[in-house]
Amino acid sequence: MPAGTQMFSLSGKVALVTGGASGIGKAVAQAMALCGARAMIGSRTLEKVEGAVADIRRAVESEQPQRISDETEPVVAGISIDVTSDRSIEHAVDRTVDHFGHIDILVNSAGVMLRKPTFELSTEQFNDLYNTHVTGTLRCCQVAGRLMREQHSGSIINLASISSFVDLVEVAAYAAAKNAILGLTRSLANEWAKYGIRTNAVAPGFVPTDINRKMIEGTDRGRRILEHTPMARFGKAEEIAGAAVYLAGPAAGFVNGHCIVVDGGYLASGIGDSFAPWAQPD
Numbered sequence: 442m443p444a445g446t447q448m449f450s451l452s453g454k455v456a457l458v459t460g461g462a463s464g465i466g467k468a469v470a471q472a473m474a475l476c477g478a479r480a481m482i483g484s485r486t487l488e489k490v491e492g493a494v495a496d497i498r499r500a501v502e503s504e505q506p507q508r509i510s511d512e513t514e515p516v517v518a519g520i521s522i523d524v525t526s527d528r529s530i531e532h533a534v535d536r537t538v539d540h541f542g543h544i545d546i547l548v549n550s551a552g553v554m555l556r557k558p559t560f561e562l563s564t565e566q567f568n569d570l571y572n573t574h575v576t577g578t579l580r581c582c583q584v585a586g587r588l589m590r591e592q593h594s595g596s597i598i599n600l601a602s603i604s605s606f607v608d609l610v611e612v613a614a615y616a617a618a619k620n621a622i623l624g625l626t627r628s629l630a631n632e633w634a635k636y637g638i639r640t641n642a643v644a645p646g647f648v649p650t651d652i653n654r655k656m657i658e659g660t661d662r663g664r665r666i667l668e669h670t671p672m673a674r675f676g677k678a679e680e681i682a683g684a685a686v687y688l689a690g691p692a693a694g695f696v697n698g699h700c701i702v703v704d705g706g707y708l709a710s711g712i713g714d715s716f717a718p719w720a721q722p723d
């Protein structure tokens with residue numbers, strides 16, 4: 442068991458990050474790369490993926506220039522992945538292995554959002570969202586998990602949400618999917634530990650990204666969220682990444698089937714009015 446900062450080192454590890462072209466997935470891939478891993482990032486939009494690869498490479502180069510110049514293989518690479526397609530995932534996993542030799546860490550960060558009153562939500566919309574978040578996560582876990590089973594080691598990190606625990610109003614499809622993510626995480630943790638695979642989740646609080654920026658920045662909903670958050674601010678994608686780095690590495694070697702909530706205290710806040718005007722100290 443490594444000690445000191447080595448407990449958080451991902452040196453020699455390869456991470457595949459779906460949804461890695463933006464937001465939380467990109468921040469996780471960058472943090473993992475800075476902790477020594479090599480990362481394959483993917484989403485459906487190739488230009489976005491290429492931009493994120495360049496950004497992550499620049500970040501590693503500025504902190505660890507020798508790593509970029511010494512490496513015979515790149516620290517980060519990108520690929521187009523659609524998690525709703527079996528073929529696309531198989532192709533992405535094959536390309537990751539061709540490129541980096543193996544896969545040690547899978548981060549399932551691909552996701553979409555839909556806010557709609559539930560009477561107006563079609564079953565097709567519900568199924569589409571579920572297909573991306575839950576079936577997409579399952580597909581990626583199965584394909585990358587087979588490799589992890591062969592090598593008898595691996596760490597899977599799924600993206601849950603505050604809505605895995607409490608209702609966020611008019612996001613029923615998302616809430617159902619994010620609850621299912623926790624069930625899937627526990628199922629794999631229980632079933633695949635014997636193959637050397639640990640499966641955990643991270644539940645971010647409210648982090649303005651492409652998925653939700655319009656819903657929470659400068660809106661009444663956003664104001665109510667901040668009033669309910671003891672730290673009285675939104676999170677940053679980089680602040681979610683630390684939990685994923687921890688779960689991926691040796692420090693979390695005995696952590697399996699859990700979900701780390703990173704939310705500025707939102708879930709702890711109960712009636713949530715510590716920042717309301719009537720609760721302010723004089």
Ligand SMILES: NC(=O)c1ccc[n+]([C@@H]2O[C@H](COP(=O)([O-])OP(=O)(O)OC[C@H]3O[C@@H](n4cnc5c(N)ncnc54)[C@H](OP(=O)(O)O)[C@@H]3O)[C@@H](O)[C@H]2O)c1
Pocket residue numbers: 459460461462463464465466483484485486487489522523524525549550551552553573577600601602603644645646647648649650651652653
């Ligand atoms: N931001 C938050 O406050 C928050 C809170 C809790 C949980 N989360 C979860 O965190 C994860 C990341 O979200 P984010 O906030 O980082 O949003 P984001 O920046 O929009 O990232 C989501 C990524 O998923 C990709 N994606 C969507 N559908 C895909 C598909 N079918 N196949 C492959 N990639 C796909 C998107 O790229 P393309 O469109 O190019 O495919 C995008 O890069 C999601 O699971 C989200 O539910 C976010």
